[in-house]
Structure formats: C-alpha cells, structure tokens
Amino acid sequence: MLVVENLSHAYGTGTHRHLALKDISFSVNEGELVSIVGPSGCGKTTLLRAMAGLMPPTGGQIRFLGEPITGVPGGLAMVFQDYRGSLFPWLTVGDNVRFPLHTAKLGKAEVAERVGESLAAVGLTNFEGRYPTQLSGGMQQRAAIARALAYRPKILLMDEPFASVDAQTREDLEDLVLQVRDRFNMTILFVTHDIDESVYLADRVVVLSKPPTYVLTTLDIDLPRPRDQIMTKELPEFIHLRSDVARLIRRPDTSELAVTS
Amino acid sequence: MLVTLCLLQVLSWSGLIPTTMLPSAAQVLADTVGLFGNTEFLLDVVATMEAWAIGLAIATAIGVPLGLVLGSLRVAYEVSSVVVEFLRPIPSVALIPLAILLFGQGTEMKASLAIYASVWPIFFNTLYGVRDVNPISKETARTFRLTPFAILRRVALPHAAPFILTGVRISAAIALIVTISAELLAGSSAGIGAYVLRISSGGGSTSMVFAGTVVAGVLGVLVNSVLQAAERRLFPWKHVEKAA
Numbered sequence: 001m002l003v004v005e006n007l008s009h010a011y012g013t014g015t016h017r018h019l020a021l022k023d024i025s026f027s028v029n030e031g032e033l034v035s036i037v038g039p040s041g042c043g044k045t046t047l048l049r050a051m052a053g054l055m056p057p058t059g060g061q062i063r064f065l066g067e068p069i070t071g072v073p074g075g076l077a078m079v080f081q082d083y084r085g086s087l088f089p090w091l092t093v094g095d096n097v098r099f100p101l102h103t104a105k106l107g108k109a110e111v112a113e114r115v116g117e118s119l120a121a122v123g124l125t126n127f128e129g130r131y132p133t134q135l136s137g138g139m140q141q142r143a144a145i146a147r148a149l150a151y152r153p154k155i156l157l158m159d160e161p162f163a164s165v166d167a168q169t170r171e172d173l174e175d176l177v178l179q180v181r182d183r184f185n186m187t188i189l190f191v192t193h194d195i196d197e198s199v200y201l202a203d204r205v206v207v208l209s210k211p212p213t214y215v216l217t218t219l220d221i222d223l224p225r226p227r228d229q230i231m232t233k234e235l236p237e238f239i240h241l242r243s244d245v246a247r248l249i250r251r252p253d254t255s256e257l258a259v260t261s
Numbered sequence: 262m263l264v265t266l267c268l269l270q271v272l273s274w275s276g277l278i279p280t281t282m283l284p285s286a287a288q289v290l291a292d293t294v295g296l297f298g299n300t301e302f303l304l305d306v307v308a309t310m311e312a313w314a315i316g317l318a319i320a321t322a323i324g325v326p327l328g329l330v331l332g333s334l335r336v337a338y339e340v341s342s343v344v345v346e347f348l349r350p351i352p353s354v355a356l357i358p359l360a361i362l363l364f365g366q367g368t369e370m371k372a373s374l375a376i377y378a379s380v381w382p383i384f385f386n387t388l389y390g391v392r393d394v395n396p397i398s399k400e401t402a403r404t405f406r407l408t409p410f411a412i413l414r415r416v417a418l419p420h421a422a423p424f425i426l427t428g429v430r431i432s433a434a435i436a437l438i439v440t441i442s443a444e445l446l447a448g449s450s451a452g453i454g455a456y457v458l459r460i461s462s463g464g465g466s467t468s469m470v471f472a473g474t475v476v477a478g479v480l481g482v483l484v485n486s487v488l489q490a491a492e493r494r495l496f497p498w499k500h501v502e503k504a505a
Contacts, residue, residue, distance in 0.1 A: 052404055078404040085397030090419045090498050099415075100405035131498040139504075151405065 001187055002028040002051065002155055007060035009046055020046050021057070022212035028155065028189050033181055035190040037198035038208030039249050044191045047213075048159045051189070052078050065154065077153035081160040083140040087132040093143045094119070094128035100151040118146040121180050138169035142176065149180060155187045162197070171229050174201060178227060195249065199242045200227060207248050216248050266290075284468035292472035301456075306476065308451035312368045313440045316375025317433055324380045324432075325425055328387025332421070333413055338388070353378035353439050357446050366450065371443045378439040379432035386428030390421025423496050430488045437481055453477050 009021040020043040028034045038044055050057040051064075053072040062069045064076065077100075080086040087096050097115045106114070119125050122142040132140050141161060148156055158177070162170045174197060181188055192198050198205050199221055207216040221241060223232055232238055266286045272278060273285035280288075296302045331338040353374045364370035394417050402412045444454025457473045459465075493500055 054400055054403060072403055072406050074406060076404065078401070080397055080401065082395075082397045085395035086401045088398060088416065088419070090422070090496070102415075103406060103411075131501050133498065133503045134501050136504050 001030045001032075001065060002189065003063045004047075004051065005061045005063070007047070007050065007057050007062060009043070009050060009057040009059065019212040021050075021214075023214045024060070024208075026206045026215055026218060028187060030187055031185060032203050033178075033188045033190065033201055034204045034206060035192060035198040035202035036206045036208060037192055037195060037245060037249070038213065039210050040193050042208045042211055043213045044193070044208065045159060047208075048078070048157055048189075048191050052076060052157055075154035077148035077151045077156050079141070079144050079148050079156065079158045079161045081163050083137065083144045083161075083164075084132075086144050087140055087147075089132055092129050092131055093124060093135070093146075096132065096143055097128075097147045097150045100147060104151075114150045114152070118150040121149055121183060122146045122176060136169075138165045138173060141165060141173060145173075145176070145180070149184060152184075153186075155189060158188065158190045160192055161190075163193070170197075175229065177201060178225075182226075195242050195245045196233070199223075199238060199245060200229075200232060205241075205245060207245055219244065281467055284466070284471060288468045289471045289475060292466075292468050293475045296472050296476060302473075302476075305452050305456040306480070308368070308449075308455075309371075309437075309440055309444065309453045309477075310480070312371035312443075312452070313375060313433075313436050315368065316372040316440065317379055317429070317436045319372065320376045320380040320432060320436065321383055321429055323376070324383030324428070325387050328384045328425075329391055329413060329418065329421070332388040332391030333409075333417060349381055354442055354446065357443055360443070361447050366447050370447060371440045371449065371452070374443045375436040375439050379436040382431040382435065383425065383428040386424045386431075387421055390424030391417045393424070394420045423492070423499060426488065426492050426495065430485060430492075433484050433488060434481055437477065437484070441477055453480075 004027065005025050007021055007024040008019070010017050010019045012018055024047060026034075036044060036047070046055070049055040051062055051069070053069045053076070056070070064073050067073070088099065091099065094115055097118055098111060101111050101114065115128070116125070119128055122145050124139065124142055124146060127135060127139065127143075132143060135143065145161075162173050165173065177188065177190070178201065180186065190198070190201055202221050205219045205221060207219065208214070209216045219241060223235065223238055223241075269283070269289075270286040273280055273283060331341060356374060356377060357370075360370045360374050364373055391413075398416055398420065399412055402416045407415065441452065441454040441457075443449070444452035445458050446454075448458065449455045453473055453476060457470055460469045460473065
C-alpha cells in the first residue's frame with residue numbers, strides 16, 4: 001500500500017549540507033499496523049512529512065497505492081504530536097471533526113453520521129459542543145483521532161501522537177488505537193521514540209539508526225492479539241522483542257554493527 | 262472618571278483658575294445634557310458619525326484583505342513594505358489640505374482622512390494575526406487537501422479574527438479623532454468639530470466647548486464597548502474556562 005524506496009533527505013546545500021535521512025526502504029501492507037522507532041533526532045518527523053506529501057524528499061521515492069507521492073495524496077490522514085496546534089481552537093470538537101468533510105462533497109446526513117460515529121469511537125460523544133481548550137490533553141488527542149477517522153483515510157499516519165500525555169493516558173490512547181484499527185479495518189503507520197509502545201502496538205517494527213538515518217532492521221511482532229497492557233507486556237516474547245529493539249537503538253556502535261550484519 | 266470630575270469641580274471652586282478658562286465640572290455636565298436637546302448639535306453628531314462609520318468600514322474593507330494576502334505571502338510583503346513604510350508615518354492631519362483639494366469640505370474629505378489614518382492598525386493586526394497561525398494548523402489543513410485559498414479562509418482568517426477586531430477597535434478611536442480634527446481644521450459645515458469651532462470662534466462659553474468635547478469622548482467610549490461586546494459574542498472560544 002505504502003512503499004518507501006531508498007529515501008534520503010538532506011537539509012541545506014554545500015558545506016552546510018546536513019544529511020538527515022541516508023537510505024530508508026520499507027513498506028506498509030494493507031491492514032497492517034507498522035511502527036517506526038528510532039533514537040531522538042533520527043529524522044522520524046522528516047520521514048513522516050515526506051510520506052504525507054508535505055515536503056518533497058531530496059532522494060528516493062515513496063509510492064502510495066501504486067502512485068508516486070508528489071503532493072498530499074487523497075486517502076491519507078495524519079495525527080500530529082502537537083494536538084494543540086492541530087485542533088482548531090475556534091471550532092468546537094464536533095466542528096473540528098467535521099472540518100475535513102467539507103471538501104468531500106457529502107450529504108448532511110452522511111456528515112452527521114460520520115461525526116457521530118467517530119466521536120463515539122473515541123469516547124467523546126458528550127463533548128461535541130465543547131471547545132478544545134476545555135478538554136484535557138488526552139481528550140484533545142482523542143478529538144484529533146476522531147477527526148482523522150471521520151475522513152475515512154486508507155492509511156493513518158501518526159507522528160509521536162502520545163508523546164505529550166501522561167503515562168496512564170498514554171496506555172489508554174494506545175488501546176484506543178488498537179480498538180479503532182479493528183473496528184475500521186485501518187492501515188496505520190505509527191511513529192514513536194518509545195520502544196515499548198512500538199512493540200506493543202505493531203505487527204512490524206521498523207528500527208531506525210542515528211542520523212544520517214537508515215533502517216537498522218525490521219522486526220516481525222508475533223505477539224497474540226488482542227493485546228493487553230498488562231498481560232502482553234509480561235510475555236517473555238514481548239520482553240525479548242523490546243530488548244532487541246532497545247539494544248539496536250541504545251548501543252553506541254549500532255551503525256557499524258548493522259552495516260556488517 | 263468620578264475622581265477627575267470632583268477634582269475639576271474643587272479646582273473651579275478654589276478660584277485658582279478663572280471659570281472662563283476652566284469651567285466648573287457641574288456647568289460642563291449641565292451643558293452636555295443640554296446639548297442632547299439641541300437639534301443642530303445632534304445633526305452635527307450624525308454628520309461626524311456618518312463620516313466616521315464610512316471611513317472605518319472602508320478602512321476595514323481595505324486593511325483586512327490586504328493583511329490576509331501580505332501576511333500569507335512573505336515575498337509580497339517584502340516587495341510592498343517600502344511603500345507601506347513610506348506611507349505609514351505621514352500624519353493624516355498633514356493630508357488635510359490635499360483632501361480638501363480633492364474632496365471639498367464634506368463627508369468624503371473627512372472619511373478619506375479617517376480611512377488613511379485607521380487602515381494601518383487594521384492592516385497590521387490582520388498581518389500579524391495571519392503570521393501567528395501555528396504551522397501545525399496549516400499542515401493539518403494541508404493533509405486534508407485544502408487549497409491554499411481554503412487554508413486562508415478556513416484557518417488563517419478565523420485565527421486572525423480576534424486580532425482583526427482588536428485592530429478595528431484601535432482604529433475606531435483613531436478614525437473618530439481624525440474625523441473631528443478634520444472638521445475643526447478644514448472648517449467643515451457640520452460635525453462635532455464644526456460645532457466646537459463655531460462656539461469657540463463665535464465667542465461662546467468655554468463650558469459649551471468642553472461639553473462638545475465630552476460628547477466626543479462619550480461616543481468613543483460607546484463605540485469601544487460595543488466592539489468589546491462583539492468580541493465576546495464572536496469569539497466564545499476565547500472566553501471559555503480552560504481545562505487544567
């Protein structure tokens with residue numbers, strides 16, 4: 001569904017040229033939940049912006065549904081880490097969710113149905129008339145997820161969506177992602193710097209190196225579903241997987257290791 | 262306000278300043294109340310308000326779109342900034358002779374000066390409001406495939422709206438000042454400024470001149486409070502209680 005081939009990106013030119021992404025290739029198949037994890041500053045956001053068509057990369061190619069990405073493609077929605085910036089403060093929660101549906105030429109009834117369904121899916125049915133600033137951070141991010149759901153994307157990109165909420169809320173939101181994924185049969189690409197989160201959510205984890213960034217490895221996560229915050233995380237397989245990822249990311253000489261392996 | 266009035270009253274009782282120079286506060290208040298029964302004066306007020314309203318409306322119609330466009334296109338701003346920085350420091354009062362030549366002494370002259378003076382706060386507030394939009398807000402709109410024009414209308418404009426209204430509020434006072442000044446300096450036939458000029462040059466009492474000025478001040482306060490009320494109604498999200 002989404003194929004990234006030899007993607008590279010450099011900022012600046014000449015002596016100021018800084019290679020952020022060196023060589024990144026991976027793909028996301030339909031219905032998959034793939035997480036991308038890497039050390040902080042490894043260009044995760046750059047990668048995601050390129051995949052969303054917000055910024056052309058300086059090298060390589062990204063194809064979405066077979067077509068090369070040149071601008072923002074249809075059928076793609078993004079949930080940003082900064083929900084305060086992403087939700088529009090002058091719109092109520094309901095109107096925020098309605099926002100992307102204006103361009104879709106839908107009937108009134110269909111719009112109302114999608115808004116209701118999306119808000120129900122994230123547990124915000126009773127907050128439709130509130131303004132974002134009246135909600136807690138976790139609820140604001142739920143609203144942003146509801147908006148993405150109402151858009152009915154073929155793929156949902158999530159850029160460290162839970163990095164600014166507390167640990168308890170974070171676990172709730174992770175489970176929410178798994179729920180909506182099952183319910184709407186979604187394809188999700190989830191970017192995070194949290195190793196546990198990447199393993200807990202995903203079918204596959206793409207592990208990135210320090211910059212200039214390339215793919216260290218891709219791990220299949222064969223943990224049973226449905227996943228559970230307590231039971232899944234105490235499985236020996238979970239602990240092994242998270243340790244593998246942690247070693248790859250934390251070890252100072254990962255770049256040499258991965259090149260030789 | 263009350264303290265100032267009392268102070269003025271005490272000052273005139275004390276006899277330190279002759280009442281021909283500084284009339285007693287009570288006298289000014291009495292004359293002000295009297296003015297509201299004076300048909301000729303009320304027509305002056307209407308004349309001032311007409312020029313003021315036309316001037317402010319046109320300044321808004323120019324300042325907002327200009328601010329929106331120049332605020333979202335940095336290149337356009339760089340190009341036009343020379344013209345803007347050249348025009349902006351010219352005091353509108355200095356343009357009165359030119360305005361009289363072009364438009365005579367009536368409403369058009371007053372309104373044109375009011376436009377010139379009041380377009381700047383509206384323009385700059387719109388410009389800064391548009392520039393203040395969170396980049397993530399714009400990216401969000403882009404990921405939903407909004408066109409640049411739709412982003413301007415559905416993201417930049419609503420974000421800038423409170424800034425714009427503040428600009429209009431600042432400009433409302435400026436436009437009123439300029440309209441009355443123009444009436445005074447150009448010798449208009451009608452308007453609060455014309456009234457003040459008539460009374461003072463016709464040997465009228467100082468108190469009556471003060472009363473005219475008080476009415477101008479009251480108008481300013483009224484307009485400001487109407488716009489503040491509009492702000493609360495138009496931007497409810499600015500006034501909701503925020504979550505902890």
